[in-house]
Amino acid sequence: MRSKIYLSLVHYPVYNRNRDIVSTSVTNFDIHDISRSCGTYQIKGYRLIVPVEAQKKLTERIVTYWQDGMGGQYNKDRERAFEITNVSESLEETIKEIEEKEGKRPIIITTSARKFTNTIAFKDLSEKIRIDENPYLLLFGTGWGLTDQVMDMSDYILEPIRANTKYNHLSVRSAVAIILDRLLGED
Amino acid sequence: MRSKIYLSLVHYPVYNRNRDIVSTSVTNFDIHDISRSCGTYQIKGYRLIVPVEAQKKLTERIVTYWQDGMGGQYNKDRERAFEITNVSESLEETIKEIEEKEGKRPIIITTSARKFTNTIAFKDLSEKIRIDENPYLLLFGTGWGLTDQVMDMSDYILEPIRANTKYNHLSVRSAVAIILDRLLGED
Numbered sequence: 001m002r003s004k005i006y007l008s009l010v011h012y013p014v015y016n017r018n019r020d021i022v023s024t025s026v027t028n029f030d031i032h033d034i035s036r037s038c039g040t041y042q043i044k045g046y047r048l049i050v051p052v053e054a055q056k057k058l059t060e061r062i063v064t065y066w067q068d069g070m071g072g073q074y075n076k077d078r079e080r081a082f083e084i085t086n087v088s089e090s091l092e093e094t095i096k097e098i099e100e101k102e103g104k105r106p107i108i109i110t111t112s113a114r115k116f117t118n119t120i121a122f123k124d125l126s127e128k129i130r131i132d133e134n135p136y137l138l139l140f141g142t143g144w145g146l147t148d149q150v151m152d153m154s155d156y157i158l159e160p161i162r163a164n165t166k167y168n169h170l171s172v173r174s175a176v177a178i179i180l181d182r183l184l185g186e187d
Numbered sequence: 188m189r190s191k192i193y194l195s196l197v198h199y200p201v202y203n204r205n206r207d208i209v210s211t212s213v214t215n216f217d218i219h220d221i222s223r224s225c226g227t228y229q230i231k232g233y234r235l236i237v238p239v240e241a242q243k244k245l246t247e248r249i250v251t252y253w254q255d256g257m258g259g260q261y262n263k264d265r266e267r268a269f270e271i272t273n274v275s276e277s278l279e280e281t282i283k284e285i286e287e288k289e290g291k292r293p294i295i296i297t298t299s300a301r302k303f304t305n306t307i308a309f310k311d312l313s314e315k316i317r318i319d320e321n322p323y324l325l326l327f328g329t330g331w332g333l334t335d336q337v338m339d340m341s342d343y344i345l346e347p348i349r350a351n352t353k354y355n356h357l358s359v360r361s362a363v364a365i366i367l368d369r370l371l372g373e374d
Contacts, residue, residue: 029216029220029358029360032358033216033358033360033361036356036357036358036361037357037358037361039354039356040348040349040352040354040355040356040357041349042352042354077354077356078356080354080356081356161227161368162227162228162373163373164373165227165229167226167227167229167264167267168227169223169226169227169264169265169267169268170223170224170227170364171219171220171223171224171360173216173220173358173360173361173364174220174223174224174360174361174363174364175364176361177357177360177361177362177364177365178364178365178368181348181365181368181369182368186349186350186351
């Protein structure tokens, strides 16, 4: 059910270009565009996972500006998009928060360009989440992608967006929009 | 056919908050995210319509940096995304460019939250462009949207992305991604 779906943008742990595990910086457009997509598709929550204290504080300030501050007064649609947005310091904290709210540990979904034994098609996941009572958490990586450890703890890996082409260079903001549309498009 | 589809982001003429006709500023993320989406869905061209000379020069400099400069050497995927991107000073110039290249004036498509007599469903437009030999030009507005004059010159108006909900606050970058996926998703 739409009302039990959460989405996270993970800034740690992710790979950099050289496959070191790093924490990436928050991009303002990732806060805005993804909040707006999550709001439009009416999911329950959007969590930016930001472990670096200074980055976390800055992100919280931007979110609060639109939730309670001048931003929301200037643009009511944007205020509404930010209602579901928050910052979290780790993936574990986000899972715990959902578990406490929903009474169940969320089913974790990630995306990958590769095939895994637990790869799931869009159509199948779309049907599943529409009828399932369980909460779901969709994870998106930044940098050069989520670490193997995060992939290993995922219940399902969603098939690639452009399965039949070699070139896929979508921004994470565009990927989030397309995936929400494919899973929750029209009622 | 995918190979005859063009997409433009229009910075003029669009409305501002008070429904004055204005020229908006170019946003760097509109250049990158939309080039990447257009590249991934393999359409023929992406044109940023920017009539203000200083803005046009700046946008051209960014595009060239990724097409021919250091950017492309650093990131080959990004270089490839920018191959189809260019700046144009007006909608008329863009239409003329396509007409000269393709030997036919493009069929113009816009999007709107409202219903028009020439509103077309995603499914119908998707079928049409896959078989049609004509070039197509998909227009996206910035600011508070394309002017009535542009809407009037459009051959078809695409139905809203979220037809069954009241709240739709997608960024133009997300809207472009979802619309390309719905029209050209998988072969």
